[in-house]
Amino acid sequence: MTAAGREQRLVRAFVGLSDTLVSDYDVADLLQDLVEHCVHLLRADAAGILLADPRGGLQVMASSSEHTRLVELFQQQANEGPCVDCVNSGEPVSVTDITDHTGRWPRFVPAAAEQGFKAVDALPLRLRAEVIGAMNLFRTHSGAMPEADLHVAQGLADVATIGILSERAVDRRSVLVAQLEGALSSRVVIEQAKGILAASGATDMDHAFTALRTHARNTGTRLAEVATDLTNGQLSPATVLATSSARAAIQQD
């Protein structure tokens, strides 16, 4: 990617995320955009987001890939790892070589190593005193993430957080609970829709999600809306699977 091309994509990413401040949006889409920007624009090989569940604990809300093993690695950090440390302290956690931290995170380190990851950063999703979750960036090479990349990642995370917390809200706590519950609820429907697509197209969850995402983008619809239509039978799985395979064919040409 050229410097000018990258700059353009960065600007588009920031503008896209800040759109949430003015338009109708869904937290599920916002977080998915955020993790995808991070792996496309930064030196990160995988990205994931955990949000504080209003019922208690942390819950995976977005992952740059839907591979079960990767999602499990993110979810494991609800108990132990850089993400939960980051949420508790409200400060970034930077790990240049995970093998140095076996004592600190005895379960997380081997699980991350098994997936081929060597370095990890966790950045807070935070507005002033309110920490609503953390973003995880994994790399398959050890060493520090370039300072400039970290700044961009934190900037993207900040814009997304402001969108979720809605700066204009009078009663931010109530808005936050509603937003986080809404996001969790969207995620449940998205997971059900992935199951429907996987069973209909005999494909795995990763491909099912790609099909869902592609259909949502092509039709300018929110992920949760496409998912709801699928679970209500208003949209046929075949339609969603056809759009996505048509697009894959075009990309291969």
Add this chain to the structure above:
Amino acid sequence: MGDLEGLKAALLAAMRIDGGSPGGALSAVAAVGAEALPGDGAAVTLMSTDAQRQTLAATNDVVAAIEVAQYSLGEGPSLDALTTARPVLVPDLTHGRPQAAWPVLANQLAGLPVAALFAFPMRLGATSVGVALSYRATAGRLDRDEVAFALRATQILTLTLLEIREQHAGPNDEGDLLGDGRLGDWQVHQATGMLMVQLGGVTSLNAFARLRAYTFAHEHSLEQVAADIVAGRLILEPDDGTPT
């Protein structure tokens, strides 16, 4: 934080009230759920499949009046919670947004000792089951623990009501199947979606009920059965519970 384990035990006991008559059990379970919610009173209103609403339980006359007002006017936090699938927490009815959002309701409630309303949607995936509503006589927000408890209590109440509706309630202790009020492992929802297709186009409620029935009959954990379905190691047939 309230006592979730105590609530589960009370819900399971209420489930068996009235010799298995679904109507009596629904009301008894809803009453237990309403009593557990934080605030000065609470009501549980169920949405039936034909979009009819029925208030199953109200802990006092004030909250009963709020329910009647909301559903006859067609506006209020409960209806917003239903349509947006989000909790609607209104710590002070007399200021700002509530007046603008529900002008007629705010007016109607002016004569009642109601200053704050909290509506929690009862949902399973994309399907709305109903709404649990609580109120406070004095303005003020629910604290973090109260919100967490209310959300988890609502989830457990929802599962119990569905259990009665599906009528495969077994005689044994089903406490584990009610879970801990969290949304749990995403694979459970993926497996529900897969079952919707594999069982021949059933609704998410039926697919989930089937998943739970299988789990119960085979004494596995919900997470393990879900993982087996997602991995293709277990396929449930449309007619009975035997795996192929």
